[in-house]
Every structure is written in C-alpha cells, then in structure tokens.
Amino acid sequence: xxxxxxxxxxxxxxxxxxxxxxxxxxxxxxxxxxxxxxxxxxxxxxxxxxxxxxxxxxxxxxxxxxxxxxxxxxxxxxxxxxxxxxxxxxxxxxxxxxxxxxxxxxxxxxxxxxxxxxxxxxxxxxxxxxxxxxxxxxxxxxxxxxxxxxxxxxxxxxxxxxxxxxxxxxxxxxxxxxxxxxxxxxxxxxxxxxxxxxxxxxxxxxxxxxxxxxxxxxxxxxxxxxxxxxxxxxxxxxxxxxxxxxxxxxxxxxxxxxxxxxxxxxxxxxxxxxxxxxxxxxxxxxxxxxxxxxxxxxxxxxxxxxxxxxxxxxxxxxxxxxxxxxxxxxxxxxxxxxxxxxxxxxxxxxxxxxxxxxxxxxxxxxxx
Numbered sequence: 001x002x003x004x005x006x007x008x009x010x011x012x013x014x015x016x017x018x019x020x021x022x023x024x025x026x027x028x029x030x031x032x033x034x035x036x037x038x039x040x041x042x043x044x045x046x047x048x049x050x051x052x053x054x055x056x057x058x059x060x061x062x063x064x065x066x067x068x069x070x071x072x073x074x075x076x077x078x079x080x081x082x083x084x085x086x087x088x089x090x091x092x093x094x095x096x097x098x099x100x101x102x103x104x105x106x107x108x109x110x111x112x113x114x115x116x117x118x119x120x121x122x123x124x125x126x127x128x129x130x131x132x133x134x135x136x137x138x139x140x141x142x143x144x145x146x147x148x149x150x151x152x153x154x155x156x157x158x159x160x161x162x163x164x165x166x167x168x169x170x171x172x173x174x175x176x177x178x179x180x181x182x183x184x185x186x187x188x189x190x191x192x193x194x195x196x197x198x199x200x201x202x203x204x205x206x207x208x209x210x211x212x213x214x215x216x217x218x219x220x221x222x223x224x225x226x227x228x229x230x231x232x233x234x235x236x237x238x239x240x241x242x243x244x245x246x247x248x249x250x251x252x253x254x255x256x257x258x259x260x261x262x263x264x265x266x267x268x269x270x271x272x273x274x275x276x277x278x279x280x281x282x283x284x285x286x287x288x289x290x291x292x293x294x295x296x297x298x299x300x301x302x303x304x305x306x307x308x309x310x311x312x313x314x315x316x317x318x319x320x321x322x323x324x325x326x327x328x329x330x331x332x333x334x335x336x337x338x339x340x341x342x343x344x345x346x347x348x349x350x351x352x353x354x355x356x357x358x359x360x361x362x363x364x365x366x367x368x
Contacts, residue, residue, distance in 0.1 A: 001055050023169045033313035045287050048314050048328035054347035058308030058328040062245040069240040069254050069268040073196035078328040082148040086186035091178030094141035096336045097227035102211050106176045106342025108132050109141035113204025123157050126191030129233035136229040136243045140310030146186045186237035200238050203266040208259050222309040224251040240290050247278050283305045287325040
C-alpha cells in the first residue's frame with residue numbers, strides 16, 4: 001500500500017483539510033493508482049510517502065510496460081531408461097528491477113538458460129520444463145529446469161554442473177556470494193521435442209535483460225532497462241515475462257520492439273500489458289524547494305534531490321492531474337522486493353519529523 005498526502009491550496013494542515021489518498025496493489029501492477037479518476041482530488045500538491053532512502057527527495061521516475069512472450073511446445077516420447085533431475089539455480093540476491101538493475105547482480109533465469117545451452121547438447125539431456133522468478137518487477141533469485149538424463153552420464157553431468165557453478169561464482173564474486181547450481185531428483189514427465197528445448201534454452205540465455213542506456217542528463221541514473229522476471233511452463237505452453245522501464249517513452253517502445261524481435265526469432269509471440277507513464281522531474285518546483293528547506297532547518301543538511309529508474313504512482317496520478325506538484329520521500333528500506341526487505345527503524349523518526357514539518361510549513365504561502 002502507498003499513502004499519499006494530497007495538499008489543497010492554500011488551506012492546509014492546521015489551517016484546513018488534508019486530502020489523503022490510500023492506494024492498493026502498487027507492487028503488483030499499480031492498480032490502485034490506475035483506478036484514480038480525474039476530478040476526485042482538488043489539491044495542487046502531493047506528498048508521496050513511498051521512497052527508500054532517508055534524506056532523499058525523489059522528483060521523477062521511469063515509466064514501464066510488461067511484455068509477455070508465449071510459445072507452444074511439442075512433447076516428444078521419452079527416451080526409455082532415463083531419470084528425471086531438477087537443475088536448480090538458487091542463492092542469488094535478486095533485488096528491485098528498477099533500483100537494483102544496475103548493481104550487476106545475477107539473474108537466475110539467464111543463468112538457467114546458460115546452463116541449459118551448455119548441458120543439453122553436451123549430455124544429451126531432454127528438457128521437461130523451465131520455471132523461475134515470481135514477480136515481474138523483481139530480479140529472479142531462483143530458477144529451475146526439469147531434465148531427463150542417462151544415469152550412466154550422471155557423474156559427468158555433475159562435474160559440469162560443479163564447473164559452471166565455480167565459473168559463475170568467480171564471475172559474480174561479492175555481488176552474489178550465495179550463488180548455487182545443483183541437481184536433485186525430480187518427478188518424471190514427457191520432455192519437449194529437441195528443437196523446442198534448444199529454442200527455449202536459447203531464448204532464456206539470450207533474451208535482453210539489464211541496463212540498456214544511462215541518462216545523458218542525470219549522471220548515474222539508468223534511463224532504459226528491462227528485467228526478465230518470470231519464466232513459466234504450463235503444460236505445452238512456455239511464457240516469459242519482461243518489465244521494461246524508461247524515462248523516455250520512445251526508448252521504452254524501441255526496447256520492447258527489440259525484445260519482440262528476439263522472441264519472434266525463437267518462435268515466441270509477444271503481447272504488452274499494463275503500461276504506465278513516467279514522472280518528469282521539475283527540480284525548480286516550489287514544493288521541491290519547500291521540503292528541502294524544511295530538511296535543512298530540522299537536520300542541518302540539504303536533501304539529495306534525484307529521479308528514480310523505478311516506477312512510482314506519481315506518474316499515473318500526474319497524468320490524470322496535470323500541473324499537480326509532487327515529491328516523494330520516506331524512511332530507509334533495504335533489499336526491496338526480496339524476502340530480506342526491511343526498514344531502518346531510526347530513519348522512521350527522521351521521516352516523520354520531515355513530514356510533520358512539511359505539513360506545518362505548507363499552510364504558509366510557498367516561497368515565503
């Protein structure tokens with residue numbers, strides 16, 4: 001849930017009413033913000049309480065769109081005498097596909113694809129399924145493939161699995177120290193036809209993921225990226241889900257088109273879903289100056305004013321309320337969109353003082 005304080009002008013805080021907007025499903029599709037309608041709000045100023053670093057004032061964000069690639073596969077008669085194994089990529093840090101996309105962390109689905117590309121032909125494996133990731137906006141931490149193998153080749157397969165794990169650990173080092181590639185027994189099932197198996201493995205290994213471009217105007221800000229977030233095998237259908245972000249709409253569309261071209265080469269069709277707009281930074285806005293001034297007075301330091309590559313509901317609401325000034329701030333959070341997500345408790349008090357101080361001051365004419 002995201003909480004907004006939407007501030008009417010000029011009767012605010014103690015001098016008048018405050019509009020509060022509570023939204024749902026921000027993490028799973030921004031559906032609460034999508035349902036907001038023009039005319040519901042009367043305010044000109046909005047405080048979005050949905051940022052992750054104490055002392056930062058967010059004034060812009062990227063827009064995004066989901067793209068789902070789908071392919072039907074053919075099942076082949078299983079080779080007799082083989083056993084089923086589950087190939088597991090686990091132990092990754094994952095992270096938020098916006099704020100952590102430039103951190104260099106491994107994507108479990110990409111690694112699974114690389115493993116399958118190497119192991120399927122080398123050991124004559126049959127691929128039954130590939131699955132991994134569970135959130136379109138989270139970098140996958142785990143991925144799994146069920147394969148069928150000749151028991152006589154098990155020792156050689158395990159040796160190659162250990163070799164790949166060692167190479168990956170050396171490559172990612174401290175970025176993903178818990179990285180693991182292993183096998184375990186699995187329930188047997190009919191495999192994909194060989195051509196389908198190689199195509200699915202190849203797309204997992206080659207599909208776009210990560211930073212596409214950095215912002216030329218704002219140093220250190222990712223401008224365009226995509227996250228290969230989910231792979232799912234259901235019966236005879238394989239689906240991959242990408243979340244593509246950019247602060248430039250034309251760049252976002254171009255990257256989605258490139259993803260579609262890569263998917264088409266692999267026999268997948270691509271459908272886009274749930275697009276949402278970005279939020280254009282306005283660093284000279286009066287609300288930006290006011291919140292920064294309150295922070296200086298209360299804590300003796302200026303705020304770090306920046307834009308995010310992640311998506312915020314401000315973009316959607318701003319599109320419906322043109323001219324509404326917005327800022328976003330909050331306490332410090334760590335490892336968002338992972339099971340390790342947590343809040344830095346002392347920063348909550350700082351955040352609260354900044355919010356209350358802003359509400360106290362915003363009832364006076366801005367710029368005074």
